[in-house]
Amino acid sequence: MKxxxxxxxxxVSYDRHPAVHHVSVEIPAAEMTALVGPNGSxxxxxxxxxxxxxxxxxxxxxCSARRIAxxxxxxxxxxxxxxxxxxxxxxxxxxxxxxxxxxxRSDVHDAHHAIQSVGLGGFERRPIDTxxxxxxxxxxxxxxxxxxxxxxxxxxxxxxxxxxxxTDLMDVIRRWRSxxxxxxxxxxxxxxxxxxxxxxxxxxxxxxxxxPTGAVLSPENLLRARAMAxxxxxxxxxxxxxxxEAVVPSEAQRSRGTSSSRAA
Amino acid sequence: xxxxxxxxxxxxxFMKRALVACLCLSLGGSSIGVFLILRRMSLMxxxxxxxxxxxxxxxxxxxxxxxxxxSLGGFLAGIATxxxxxxxxxxxxxxxxxxxxxxxxxxxxxxxLIVSLRGSAVDLMNILFGAILAVxxxxxxxxAGTTTLTLIGLAAxxxxxxxxxxxxxxxxxMGVRGALYHxxxxxxxxxxxxxxxxxxxxxxxxxxxxxxxxxxxFWSRELWSMTAIAAxxxxxxxxxxxxxxxxxGLPSGPVIVLVAxxxxxxxxxxxxxxxxxxxxSHPVHLRG
Numbered sequence: 001m002k003x004x005x006x007x008x009x010x011x012v013s014y015d016r017h018p019a020v021h022h023v024s025v026e027i028p029a030a031e032m033t034a035l036v037g038p039n040g041s042x043x044x045x046x047x048x049x050x051x052x053x054x055x056x057x058x059x060x061x062x063c064s065a066r067r068i069a070x071x072x073x074x075x076x077x078x079x080x081x082x083x084x085x086x087x088x089x090x091x092x093x094x095x096x097x098x099x100x101x102x103x104x105r106s107d108v109h110d111a112h113h114a115i116q117s118v119g120l121g122g123f124e125r126r127p128i129d130t131x132x133x134x135x136x137x138x139x140x141x142x143x144x145x146x147x148x149x150x151x152x153x154x155x156x157x158x159x160x161x162x163x164x165x166x167t168d169l170m171d172v173i174r175r176w177r178s179x180x181x182x183x184x185x186x187x188x189x190x191x192x193x194x195x196x197x198x199x200x201x202x203x204x205x206x207x208x209x210x211x212p213t214g215a216v217l218s219p220e221n222l223l224r225a226r227a228m229a230x231x232x233x234x235x236x237x238x239x240x241x242x243x244x245e246a247v248v249p250s251e252a253q254r255s256r257g258t259s260s261s262r263a264a
Numbered sequence: 265x266x267x268x269x270x271x272x273x274x275x276x277x278f279m280k281r282a283l284v285a286c287l288c289l290s291l292g293g294s295s296i297g298v299f300l301i302l303r304r305m306s307l308m309x310x311x312x313x314x315x316x317x318x319x320x321x322x323x324x325x326x327x328x329x330x331x332x333x334x335s336l337g338g339f340l341a342g343i344a345t346x347x348x349x350x351x352x353x354x355x356x357x358x359x360x361x362x363x364x365x366x367x368x369x370x371x372x373x374x375x376x377l378i379v380s381l382r383g384s385a386v387d388l389m390n391i392l393f394g395a396i397l398a399v400x401x402x403x404x405x406x407x408a409g410t411t412t413l414t415l416i417g418l419a420a421x422x423x424x425x426x427x428x429x430x431x432x433x434x435x436x437x438m439g440v441r442g443a444l445y446h447x448x449x450x451x452x453x454x455x456x457x458x459x460x461x462x463x464x465x466x467x468x469x470x471x472x473x474x475x476x477x478x479x480x481x482f483w484s485r486e487l488w489s490m491t492a493i494a495a496x497x498x499x500x501x502x503x504x505x506x507x508x509x510x511x512x513g514l515p516s517g518p519v520i521v522l523v524a525x526x527x528x529x530x531x532x533x534x535x536x537x538x539x540x541x542x543x544x545s546h547p548v549h550l551r552g
Contacts, residue, residue, distance in 0.1 A: 051436075051437050052439075053433075053437065068437070070433075070434075070437040072434075072437075076432075076433045077430065077431045077433070078430045078431070081302060081426075081429055081430030082485045082486050082487060082490075083487075091431075091434065094434075094438050095438065099421070099423055099424040099440065100420070100423070127485060127486070
């Protein structure tokens with residue numbers, strides 16, 4: 001198994017409380033991995049850490065991806081802004097034309113094609129504030145298509161989306177895998193994860209389990225994840241785990257490996 | 265009719281210069297205003313305008329009623345306020361609107377205090393409310409230069425600024441520092457406020473930028489068309505305001521801003537979208 005992404009002892013914290021706590025895991029390349037866990041278990045934070053949007057407190061991230069595409073949660077986009085579907089999708093080519101370059105004919109052509117392939121043909125000129133939640137999610141998927149990334153991070157792509165749209169967008173995700181792209185998606189629908197995602201990562205601030213979905217989403221693991229996520233301690237002491245610099249790295253990884261990724 | 269509408273601008277140099285200043289302010293300022301509204305920063309723009317005061321007052325204290333000194337002081341004070349409030353919002357949990365409010369109240373008090381140290385009440389009135397009829401060649405070139413810089417600057421940073429407005433997370437994920445464009449935009453906004461402050465005063469500098477932009481939002485819903493509607497409205501407000509103040513002997517700044525308010529009121533009542541008329545006159549819904 002080739003790893004697209006390797007997290008080594010990753011810790012990210014807000015206000016000194018860890019949101020992602022000493023997570024070490026490898027995520028296989030050219031595979032669909034579901035990122036699962038209760039609310040507040042650090043899933044979104046983990047994605048943001050991979051993108052470098054939040055600061056790592058400890059640990060490191062080894063990423064072989066040349067280009068990363070990211071679908072944020074809906075709340076982070078001002079839907080009332082007057083911009084058309086076509087312009088929104090075209091932004092997917094940002095890495096080619098940047099802030100000042102010009103979108104050429106092939107970019108526009110590809111954008112039209114991407115809009116077609118998410119089932120929104122004819123919507124090109126519509127302003128985004130006239131779209132439904134599901135239609136807007138299709139727009140964002142079209143933008144991801146244009147990004148041509150080898151690592152795609154999706155943060156709750158199917159929250160508040162109807163079945164028909166989920167089916168269509170899952171087709172897009174499966175196409176990415178057949179094109180040898182790595183997909184990591186934050187999901188809450190465990191039935192869907194079991195059905196569609198061969199690989200899973202169960203997070204409860206700490207890593208509960210990672211590996212083939214069937215083994216990861218066992219009842220014991222899910223129970224443990226829920227118990228761990230609820231254990232927020234307002235007066236928690238400083239973390240006992242020593243910094244990696246202070247111990248022999250191989251030993252540190254081995255000792256944590258036995259406690260955290262047994263199911264892997 | 266000619267005597268009423270055209271003659272004042274032909275016969276009097278100060279009216280001519282005031283008209284040119286209004287034209288420039290409306291060209292550059294209205295696009296700034298549209299962005300301020302879309303970024304939900306209208307009140308922050310107001311806070312910025314007030315924040316120019318202590319800088320302008322300090323310039324006044326050191327250089328007397330000299331335009332370069334007061335403009336430079338105002339510009340520096342505006343930029344400092346924008347940077348400090350931005351930094352406070354970024355590094356503490358205070359929201360940016362709260363930190364802007366705190367900064368501008370401080371600035372306003374400081375400014376009034378500084379002016380009162382040396383100036384008379386007339387000086388204070390001039391700085392607070394402006395004197396567009398006193399616009400000289402120097403001030404006119406400042407305003408025209410600002411407009412040129414604003415239009416070129418906005419064209420240059422247009423794309424990243426738009427994306428920073430509606431989807432800042434995307435820029436960040438692309439590895440672009442959106443904050444840079446945010447501050448460049450704020451810099452242009454401050455520059456326009458400085459240009460407007462000689463004519464309209466620090467308290468109303470924003471009027472000609474914001475009111476037409478708000479009015480335009482009742483007529484259209486695209487960046488370019490909003491600007492295309494706002495700019496002529498701003499210019500008409502300036503021209504009509506100047507004529508009214510000339511014939512009626514009223515102070516020009518407040519009259520200009522009030523005319524802009526009338527455009528706003530008219531748009532609110534009769535605009536083609538989200539206006540009162542639009543709300544009351546469409547009882548029929550479409551079939552699909």
